[in-house]
Amino acid sequence: MSRRGETFQAQVLAVLSSRDGPLSAYDLLGELRESNPKIAPPTIYRALAALRERGRVHRLESLNAFIACQCENHQHASILSICDDCGAVEESVAPDLLEKLATVIGKSGFAPLRHVIEVHGVCAECGAGQAPA
Amino acid sequence: MSRRGETFQAQVLAVLSSRDGPLSAYDLLGELRESNPKIAPPTIYRALAALRERGRVHRLESLNAFIACQCENHQHASILSICDDCGAVEESVAPDLLEKLATVIGKSGFAPLRHVIEVHGVCAECGAGQAPA
DNA sequence: TTGCAAGATGTTATGTTATAACATAATGGA
DNA sequence: TCCATTATGTTATAACATAACATCTTGCAA
Ligand SMILES: [Zn+2]
Ligand SMILES: [Zn+2]
Ligand SMILES: [Zn+2]
Ligand SMILES: [Zn+2]
Secondary structure (H helix, E strand, O other): OOHHHHHHHHHHHHHHHOOOOOEOHHHHHHHHHOOOOOOOHHHHHHHHHHHHHOOOEEEEOOOOEEEEOOOOOOOOOOEEEEEOOOOOEEEEOOHHHHHHHHHHHHOOOOEEEEEEEEEEEEOHHHHHHOOOO | OOHHHHHHHHHHHHHHHOOOOOEOHHHHHHHHHOOOOOOOHHHHHHHHHHHHHOOOEEEEOOOOEEEEOOOOOOOOOOEEEEEOOOOOEEEEOOHHHHHHHHHHHHOOOOEEEEEEEEEEEEOHHHHHHOOOO
């Protein structure tokens, strides 16, 4: 990996880190094009792939979008809470829950490798803002 | 909803039910076009939307694909185990796990509305077939 | 019976997300 | 230096999804 690739990764991570919510690959493409107009989609997807491998970025499968990892230790299975109202995403880590999950699905002999756990709902701030049901 | 819409839904559900693994919307489009060549994407997506509302079909967010619900009681939050080797998908229901999940993410005041839980890995059959690591 | 309102379905076009395929350039070792 | 290897750039297109509007049903009221 050479200088330029690292630069793209750093730029992508910087943009993602500056936001509370997720950005699509094409949102990122727009951002990076402000400083380098000739960037094409594969550049973004390559940077995202490298960042995801290093655990610095998570993909939100249910939104086709990406966020920076909010945790100290990257490289973990995360639980993502997505506020459908304001778009904010929060990350939780719960190894015991993953264990329980492994037990549930392991009954049939399934060996888990990658977890996608995304919960849509309403965050505390948005929930408080409006009349309770 | 009139006769024709119901027919499409029934056809889509029939095709999905006849498979072990997921199908994309365009796979389904191809299937239904065999009997009605003029069908367009919105027809498929409308049928899928109606089936999903009734809990008869689940969307695999991490695959952009769909499966028929395998459970007795539809309308439940499900845990989907996806074999990355053979493509088979199995559904589990675990209310106590969902409760635990609600506890974990509820600490910050988040109110869950929809769960996406998809676990990729290797199913028993595929795991047994090959040398252990 | 006829006319209309409401909603379902058909159709066209386009928006959005992602990757294949190949060209070019940088890097480092023989 | 020269070549092999890997990274990056570039073009094109594949795959997934929906907006927007036209048309057709259906049921009801006048
Ligand atoms: Zn993380
Ligand atoms: Zn919120
Ligand atoms: Zn189900
Ligand atoms: Zn398998």
